[in-house]
Amino acid sequence: MTDNYVYILKCSDQSLYTGYTTNLEKRLKVHNSGKGAKYTRARLPVEYVFSHKCESKSQALSLEYKIKQLTRPNKLKLIEGKIKIGDILIST
Secondary structure (H helix, E strand, O other), rough: OEEEEEEEEOOOOEEEEEEEEEEEHHHHHHHHOOOOOOOHHOOOEEEEEEEEEEEOHHHHHHHHHHHHHOOOHHHOOOOHHOOHHHHHHHHH
16 A cells, blocks of 8 residues: 655745655655756755655645645644644645
């Protein structure tokens, strides 16, 4: 069974990037090699600041979308543990 993760990266310009992957270590290497998302290519290096293992790809993609809808201050609260994943999943 494949693991599914949602992650948040902090870019060199301090911006945040949210994505989905099945392999966190490999995906970080791809981002930092300049072959990841177009957004991160111009903002290297990047580092993981948050990741969450999901039960399914569907759940991971849904969570990714919901995190992307959060404001930057709320993303920072999620990273700091002040907002819980469960709160995001049940919100609309």
